[in-house]
Amino acid sequence: MxxxxxxxxxxxxxxCLEGLRAAGLRRVEGELIPNGGHWSSEEQPDAVVAALRAFMASSGSV
Known part of the structure; x- marks a missing residue:
């Protein structure tokens, strides 16, 4: 995740990451989006897409 x-x-x-892991989720990774606030996907869409692509590539999803 x-x-x-x-x-x-x-x-x-x-x-937040520790709470997700404590709830039983595995492979929990977190990343901060530079210059982003609560609406990072709207504020920094290119950075969000880059983070998603990197995560999917590292998990073999792409």
């Missing part, structure tokens, strides 16, 4: 979050969000990303 890929968890994306803008680097301008107020909460740190690691507690």
């Amino acid at each position: 890929l968890y994306l979050r803008g680097d301008r969000e107020y909460e740190p990303i690691e507690p």
Whole structure:
């Protein structure tokens, strides 16, 4: 699972990732989107697409 979050969000990303892992999810990865806030996919669409492509390539999905 890929968890994306803008680097301008107020909460740190690691507690969210730890919570997902504690809930039983495997291969949880997180990435901060530069200059992104809560709406990173609208604010930084190219960075979001790049992160998704990299994640899919690393998992053999592409």
